Amino acid sequence: MSILPSNKPDTSHILGIDYGESKVGLAIGDSETRMAFQYGTLKNDKNLLQKLAEIIEKENISKIIIGVTNLETRFPSPARSLGNSVSKLTNVEVEYQDEMFTTRQAQRNLIEKGAKGIKKFDDQEAARLILQGWLDKNL
Template identity: 30%
Template sequence: MGRLLGIDFGLTRIGIAISDERKIIATALGNIKTKDKPLEALENLLAKYSSMEAIVVGLPLLLNGKEGDMALRARMFAAILESHFQVPIIFWDERLSSAQVERFLTECGVNRKKRAQISDEQAAALILQDYLNCHSKKN
C-alpha cells in the first residue's frame, strides 16, 4: 500500500504534497524551484517516505474547461515524472486551487511574504486532498 504524491506545477515553483499510507489525508511537503534540478529535489523530499503508488498532477484547465498552455506544460512535466518514477500519473482538475489557497491564507492572517513561500505546497495539498476525498466516497 503506497502513498500518493500531489503536484501543483508552476513555471517558477512546483508545490509538493503527499498522502498518508491509507490515502486519507494530504500533507503539504514543500516547494521545488523549477530552475533547480526538480527530479533530484523531489527525490530528496521523498527519501524518508514509503513507496509511491501514483502521482496526482493538478491540471490547470481554463475556466471554460479547455486545456491551455499551462495544461500542456503540466502534461509535459507529468510525462517526465512518469518516466523517472515509473508510477502512474493521474490528472486532476485544479481550476482556481491557487486562488482558493491564497484567499484562505489571507483570511487566516498569513502575511504576503509567507503566503508566497507556502501557497504552492498548500495548493498541491488541496489538489491531492480533493482527489482523496472524491475517491474515498467511491470505495
C-alpha cells in the same frame, strides 16, 4: 523522516503537485488517512526531476496527482510533460486533477489562518487542495 501520521514503514503515500513556471508546490497524503498535508515548494529548474525522484523514494510514493487546468486536460502542457517525465524516471503512476481556482483558494486559506508570507506557501497549499480533491473523489 516523514511528516505523515502513519509510522508503518510499508505505508505508501500519494504526492500532489501544483506545477508553476517558477515554483512547484508539493503535498503528501495517503489512502489510509485520506488527508493531504503541505509538504514543500521546489524551484522549477534543471534539478526539479531529480529532487522529485528523491522525494518519491524517501516518502514511498505510489501515485502522483498533478493539477492541470480544464484546458490542459485536452492538450499537451508543461504540467503533463512533467508528469510524463517523472513517471518514466520513477515508474510511479501519474494522474491529473483539475486545479481550477486552487491557487486563489490556497491564498484565502492562508489568509484565514493568519499565515505570513503567503506567496511562500500558496503553491504547497494549492498542491494540498489538488491532492485533497483527488482523495475525496477517488477514495
